[in-house]
Amino acid sequence: MTKFDIQESKRTVSILTDWWEGLGFGMNAQIFKNMHFADIGKLLTDGKNLGGLANRIYFGLWNDVAAWPTDPSAPATIELAGTQTGDLIMKAGKRMFELYTTEDAAKLDINVIGEEAGKGYELLLHVFAPGLHKKLLGFMNATKNEDLVMIAQDSAGQNYLMGCAIRSAKFSASDGSGTGSTTDGRRGLGMIFAYRSANLYVYSGNIPLTEAIGSV
Amino acid sequence: MTWKDYFTLIKVQPGRIVTPRFGTLDFSDPNLPVDKLQALFEDDFPYLKITPMGMEALYPIPPLAKLPSKKVESPTPARKPVKRKA
Numbered sequence: 001m002t003k004f005d006i007q008e009s010k011r012t013v014s015i016l017t018d019w020w021e022g023l024g025f026g027m028n029a030q031i032f033k034n035m036h037f038a039d040i041g042k043l044l045t046d047g048k049n050l051g052g053l054a055n056r057i058y059f060g061l062w063n064d065v066a067a068w069p070t071d072p073s074a075p076a077t078i079e080l081a082g083t084q085t086g087d088l089i090m091k092a093g094k095r096m097f098e099l100y101t102t103e104d105a106a107k108l109d110i111n112v113i114g115e116e117a118g119k120g121y122e123l124l125l126h127v128f129a130p131g132l133h134k135k136l137l138g139f140m141n142a143t144k145n146e147d148l149v150m151i152a153q154d155s156a157g158q159n160y161l162m163g164c165a166i167r168s169a170k171f172s173a174s175d176g177s178g179t180g181s182t183t184d185g186r187r188g189l190g191m192i193f194a195y196r197s198a199n200l201y202v203y204s205g206n207i208p209l210t211e212a213i214g215s216v
Numbered sequence: 217m218t219w220k221d222y223f224t225l226i227k228v229q230p231g232r233i234v235t236p237r238f239g240t241l242d243f244s245d246p247n248l249p250v251d252k253l254q255a256l257f258e259d260d261f262p263y264l265k266i267t268p269m270g271m272e273a274l275y276p277i278p279p280l281a282k283l284p285s286k287k288v289e290s291p292t293p294a295r296k297p298v299k300r301k302a
Contacts, residue, residue, distance in 0.1 A: 087262050210231025
């Protein structure tokens with residue numbers, strides 16, 4: 001009788017795993033092959049579909065994040081293919097923060113970037129913080145060259161996370177910052193934050209605006 | 217009785233957390249409604265742990281129905297006939 005050698009068997013499995021992982025960068029089409037596509041109708045809950053973002057966006061330092069939500073892996077449905085699971089967990093003593101933005105002055109642009117077979121997305125978060133308070137100037141000074149994580153909430157209450165384990169959101173440009181030229185002009189800081197991502201997701205986790213404690 | 221009798225806040229200091237279901241909740245407020253926190257707990261909210269009192273109050277285990285004891289009589293096995301030596 002042939003004896004089953006578990007070590008030899010494990011070795012074979014590892015070789016196959018390495019091969020698939022190595023090929024993984026070009027496997028998107030294969031991964032989505034398992035998905036059950038479905039008809040897509042008018043997907044409005046109770047007819048609600050207001051544009052724009054909520055009055056507050058959330059930000060933190062990319063380096064302060066202890067754990068990131070998980071991207072879908074070989075999702076079975078197209079809905080799952082657009083949803084992250086789990087929470088953004090901060091390191092001990094760290095937290096996310098809130099930034100007020102003027103009504104109808106914030107937006108999230110979703111742009112497609114890259115060439116054929118290398119397409120991805122760039123999220124551009126436009127924010128306008130009214131006034132030229134020292135706190136706001138300090139915020140701009142402190143974030144202009146930092147790696148950030150940002151969360152924007154749209155008028156439907158859906159959250160979009162900008163930042164992942166390997167890439168951060170960055171201060172990209174000023175957008176209408178200053179005093180304005182007339183007395184009815186807009187005085188404040190307009191900022192654009194950018195984040196590039198392979199896919200688009202809704203962030204379904206929580207946002208801790210209080211300091212994390214202990215080890216995660 | 218407050219929600220703190222039923223749940224313990226874990227991993228964060230008492231303060232505000234933005235939840236997708238109920239918006240911003242301030243966990244330093246002792247008057248948060250227990251039913252909201254129970255819904256969060258059931259949604260795998262990572263910052264709440266249920267207390268023994270909460271377990272007892274919100275997820276009571278129904279007492280086991282007492283079955284009437286019944287004496288089961290098993291038939292006595294038949295004795296093997298002993299062969300006697302002639």
